[in-house]
Every structure is written in structure tokens, then in C-alpha cells.
Amino acid sequence: MSGGSDIILERMMALHPKIIDLTLDRMWKLLDALGNPQDSLPPVIHIAGTNGKGSTQAMLRAGIEGAGLTAHAYTSPHLARFHERIRLAGELISEPHLTEVLDECLAANKGAPITYFEITTCAGILAMSRTPADYTLLEVGLGGRLDATNVVARPALTIITPVSYDHPQFLGETVAEIAGEKAGIIKRGVPLVMSAQTEDAAEVIEARAAKLGAPLLAQGQHWHVSEERGRLVYQDETGLLDLPPPALMGAHQFQNAGAALAALRHLGLPEASYEAAVTQAKWPARMQKLARGPLLNAAPDAELWLDGGHNAACGATLAETLTRLPKRPTYMICGMLNTKDIAGYLAPVVPHINALHAVSIPGEASTLPAEVTAQAATDAGIQAEAAESVIAALNRITASEPNARILICGSLYLAGYILREHE
Numbered sequence: 001m002s003g004g005s006d007i008i009l010e011r012m013m014a015l016h017p018k019i020i021d022l023t024l025d026r027m028w029k030l031l032d033a034l035g036n037p038q039d040s041l042p043p044v045i046h047i048a049g050t051n052g053k054g055s056t057q058a059m060l061r062a063g064i065e066g067a068g069l070t071a072h073a074y075t076s077p078h079l080a081r082f083h084e085r086i087r088l089a090g091e092l093i094s095e096p097h098l099t100e101v102l103d104e105c106l107a108a109n110k111g112a113p114i115t116y117f118e119i120t121t122c123a124g125i126l127a128m129s130r131t132p133a134d135y136t137l138l139e140v141g142l143g144g145r146l147d148a149t150n151v152v153a154r155p156a157l158t159i160i161t162p163v164s165y166d167h168p169q170f171l172g173e174t175v176a177e178i179a180g181e182k183a184g185i186i187k188r189g190v191p192l193v194m195s196a197q198t199e200d201a202a203e204v205i206e207a208r209a210a211k212l213g214a215p216l217l218a219q220g221q222h223w224h225v226s227e228e229r230g231r232l233v234y235q236d237e238t239g240l241l242d243l244p245p246p247a248l249m250g251a252h253q254f255q256n257a258g259a260a261l262a263a264l265r266h267l268g269l270p271e272a273s274y275e276a277a278v279t280q281a282k283w284p285a286r287m288q289k290l291a292r293g294p295l296l297n298a299a300p301d302a303e304l305w306l307d308g309g310h311n312a313a314c315g316a317t318l319a320e321t322l323t324r325l326p327k328r329p330t331y332m333i334c335g336m337l338n339t340k341d342i343a344g345y346l347a348p349v350v351p352h353i354n355a356l357h358a359v360s361i362p363g364e365a366s367t368l369p370a371e372v373t374a375q376a377a378t379d380a381g382i383q384a385e386a387a388e389s390v391i392a393a394l395n396r397i398t399a400s401e402p403n404a405r406i407l408i409c410g411s412l413y414l415a416g417y418i419l420r421e422h423e
Contacts, residue, residue, distance in 0.1 A: 004099040008106060009082060009120070016115045022146035026114045030122050031151060033108040037122075037129035038151045042072065044136045045263060046152060048144040048182040049161025051313050052195065052256040055248055056161055057137050058283040059260035065090060066276020067269045069134040074124045074149065076117065076141045079284055079308070079416035086124045089133040101127045117141050121148040135267075145184020157266060158185050158214070159193040159259055163201040164313040165341075176200040183208040191215040193262045195255055217262050225258030227251065232278055234261045246278045249287040250321040285415035287321055295422045298391060299398045303328065303405045306419070308412035310336060312344030318409065319348040329354050329401050333393045334377070334410040335361040338368045345410070346380040354401075355383040357393035361414045362421075373410075390418065 031038055045060060047053050054075055064071040073087040086093040101123040109119060121141070128136055135156070140147045144160075163179045179201035186192055192209050194202070196219040209216045217223060223236040227245070232254055234241040241261065246253040257278045264273050285308035290296055296304055309318055322330060332353050336342050346356075358373035368376075370386035377384035387393035390408060397404050408418055 005082065005095060005102055008099065008102040009116075011106065012102070012119050013116050015109070015111070015119065016113045021115055022143060024146055024148070024150065026112070027118050027122065027148050027151055029112070030105065030109050030114060030119065031125070033110075034105065034122060034126055037126045039153070040129040041125065041136045041152065042128075042133045043156035044138055044152045045157045045159065046138045046140070046149065046155045046185050047159045047161065048140040048147075048185045049159070049195065050164040050178070050182075050311070051309075051317070052161035052252065052259070053139050055253060055256040055281070055283050055286060056159060056259050057139050058248070058281040059246070059257055059277045060137055060263055061087075061090070062280040062282075063260060063264045063269065063273040063277030064135055066280060067273040069269075070132075071135040071137050072128040072131065072133045073137040073139075074121070074128065075139045077412055077416075079412060080420040082120075085120070086127055088127060088131045093127055097127060098123070115148075118148045125151070140182075140185065143178075143181035143184070145181050147185075150185055154187060155190055157191055157193065157263055158187065159195075159263060160185070160197075160205055161195045161256065161259060162313070163197055163205075164311065174200070176204050179204040180208075186212055186214050188212040189214060191217060191266060193259055193266065194218045195259045196220055217266060219255070219258060219262075223258060223262045223265075225254055225261070227254050232257055234258055234274075236262065236265060238265055241274055243275055243278050247281055248283055249324075250317055251324070252317045252320070284419060285412060287318075290418075293422045295391070295394060295418070299394050299402070299404075299406065301402045302394075302398055303403075305405070305407045305409075306415050307407060307409040308415035309409065310340050310345060310411050312341055312347070315345040316348040318407075319352055322349070322352040322407075325405070328403070328405040330405045330407065331397045331401070332356040332382075332410075333359060333387070333390055333397075333406060333408045334373055335359040335370070335414040336368045336373055336410040337361070337364065337366045337413065338372075339366060340368075340411070342368065342373060342376045343380060346377055346382065350381050353382055354404075355385075355397075357387045357396060358384060359387050359390055359393060359414070361411055362389075362417050364413050367413075390422075
């Protein structure tokens with residue numbers, strides 16, 4: 001959908017020369033001009049972490065809605081349309097409402113420098129503050145300590161999903177430094193749900209929680225989750241839950257479900273919320289099986305999957321997920337940004353891939369050229385070649401392997417292009 005919001009969003013892009021500039025000064029100033037809407041949100045659950053933030057948020061929302069309650073949800077980036085970032089009491093924000101809050105933020109900002117993410121986060125907070133709901137789910141954009149979402153003085157709960165090495169140019173050169181940035185969302189006296197972490201990350205996060213007197217609900221200490229005979233088994237001091245497996249694919253989703261269940265249990269939500277959290281969650285481009293559209297029409301006998309994971313941890317997750325699927329010749333159509341660790345991403349999938357077809361991400365200035373991606377795959381030990389487009393790669397694969405499993409992957413920006421143009 002296009003409309004007035006597109007024009008305003010274009011104007012917002014020009015308000016600051018840098019895409020990312022981590023500080024909260026501009027946020028505080030604009031929020032103050034708007035009447036501090038962050039202080040009027042329904043109870044906030046603030047979620048940080050390198051991997052699993054979005055999936056955990058999706059499960060939390062499904063659980064809350066399964067209990068007959070409503071939740072706002074703020075997430076980023078969007079895949080096909082900006083409106084996906086702001087969900088009001090369960091529904092995507094309407095075009096008129098989005099245009100209204102964007103206009104209001106632009107006027108209140110009075111042309112001052114502010115990043116796109118900051119001003120659009122203010123717009124999301126403004127919309128959520130004016131719409132009744134039982135909870136607000138805020139997903140961190142980058143890091144935590146200086147992220148534009150870190151403006152709520154006293155959330156109901158904070159969650160930190162697994163922390164790994166990502167965005168070193170902004171967050172630090174070690175996992176411990178990155179964990180320190182994520183731990184910046186912890187608030188004095190506010191309970192923290194923490195997924196299992198590396199020793200370095202756990203030490204930093206636990207020290208911060210202890211310093212602020214934030215009660216810790218840590219995986220492996222206070223709650224446990226496992227896969228047993230294909231089902232999800234969760235246990236904490238309240239008791240044991242035996243639930244169906246997560247609707248979202250992959251072994252890592254059991255851990256994400258555990259974090260969501262720990263949060264729902266802490267919030268005192270009823271039993272109906274637990275099964276809904278694991279079975280009703282939807283999260284596009286996370287091992288999403290494409291069910292319709294021109295790509296499927298072009299390859300009717302193939303199995304098409306879409307995944308937006310883009311770092312080494314996501315590569316490992318992808319490899320593990322592929323081992324769970326029935327054996328089938330498997331090919332990748334891969335496009336990545338030039339800021340990502342392509343070697344780290346590809347290394348775990350090498351044994352599971354017959355060949356890789358590299359593409360440049362359409363319309364993305366920061367894309368890795370297809371030839372560079374192909375060379376990186378070759379260096380990793382994967383048979384690889386560059387393709388001029390996704391459809392060209394698809395045609396090339398199915399010409400020799402019509403029944404192939406084809407995984408379109410490597411970037412949320414590539415996934416967004418697919419959902420926008422081909423779904």
C-alpha cells in the first residue's frame with residue numbers, strides 16, 4: 001500500500017545524515033514535545049537480544065491474545081510495508097492513523113536532526129499511547145542501552161534473548177561488550193527474563209541485574225525448556241507444562257518459546273495463553289514456506305522457503321533446521337548486505353547445500369554484489385554462481401532439479417523484496 005505515509009517517511013529519511021547514531025537525546029526532546037506518550041503506554045514488555053527477539057515477541061503476542069487480552073507490538077525492520085512495525089491491539093496500524101501520527105511527529109520535531117528510526121519509533125509510541133490495550137510489546141532495534149525504544153522508565157518486564165556477535169561497529173568488539181549494550185534495557189527492580197547465554201554474556205547481564213536489584217528469571221536456573229518426543233516441555237517452580245511443538249520452525253524456537261512462557265507465567269496469565277503462545281505465533285520470513293505467488297507458479301514442483309536470518313548464529317540455526325526436514329536436493333538463493341559476516345553465516349550450511357545461486361538485493365544500496373557472495377560461497381566450499389535475479393536463479397535450479405528444495409535467504413531485505421513482489 002502506498003499513500004500519504006510514504007511521502008512523510010521519505011521526508012523523515014532526510015532529517016539526519018546517518019542511518020544509525022546511537023544516543024537518546026533526540027528521543028527525549030521529541031517525546032517531551034509530544035507530551036511524553038511513553039509514560040501513558042499499557043504495561044510494557046521490552047525485548048532485546050541478538051537472535052530470537054521477533055519470534056519471542058510473536059509468541060508473547062499469541063499467548064496474550066490466547067488469554068483473551070490485547071497487545072500492542074512494535075518491531076523492526078518491516079519486510080513488505082512500514083505498517084508492519086506498529087500493531088495496535090493486535091491490528092496493523094491503518095494508513096490514515098499512520099499518516100496522522102507521522103505528521104504530528106514531523107511537526108513537533110520542527111526540522112531538528114533526528115534519525116529515521118528515532119522519529120518513527122516516536123510515532124509508534126504515540127499511536128500506542130492513544131489506543132487501549134492490555135500490554136505493549138517493544139522490540140529493541142539495535143543494542144538496547146541507547147536504542148530509541150529504551151525510553152520507558154518502568155516496564156512490567158524485560159527480556160534478553162540469546163546474545164551473539166553482530167553489529168560490532170555499533171555495539172562492541174566482543175560478545176561481553178555487546179551483552180553490556182543489551183543489558184542497558186534492565187531497569188531497577190523490574191524482573192528480567194534471560195534466555196541461555198554464553199558465559200561472557202551471562203556474566204555481564206547478571207551483574208547488571210544484580211546492581212539494579214532486578215529479579216532474574218534465567219533459563220537453566222529458574223526455568224527450563226526442552227524438546228521431548230517432539231513436544232515442548234517447560235518447567236519452573238510453578239510446575240511442568242507439556243505442550244505441542246512451536247508452530248515456528250527450528251530447534252531454536254523451543255528456547256524462544258521458553259522465554260515467552262517464562263514471561264507469561266510471571267505476568268500471571270491463564271493456562272490458555274501457554275498453548276496459544278507456541279501454536280498460534282506467526283512470524284514471516286523465519287523459515288516461512290511459500291504457499292502462493294509467481295515464484296511458486298514458476299516452480300510448481302519445488303519446495304520454496306524464505307528466511308531472513310543473516311548472521312553466524314542464524315546460519316547455524318538454518319543448518320539445524322535443514323537436518324529436521326525430509327531429505328531433498330537443497331539449493332540456496334542468497335543475497336546479503338555488505339555489513340554482514342557472510343563467511344560466518346555460510347560455514348554451518350555447507351554440508352546441507354547442493355549449490356548456491358547468489359543475487360544482489362534489488363533496490364538496496366548496501367547489498368553485497370552477487371559476484372562477491374558467489375565467491376564467498378565458493379571459498380566456503382559450496383558450488384556457487386551469480387544470478388541476475390531471484391527468478392533467473394529459480395529457473396536455473398529447476399531446469400535441472402524441478403523437485404528441489406529452494407531456500408531464499410541471507411537478509412531480511414531480500415525477504416521483504418520477495419514478500420512485496422512475489423507473494
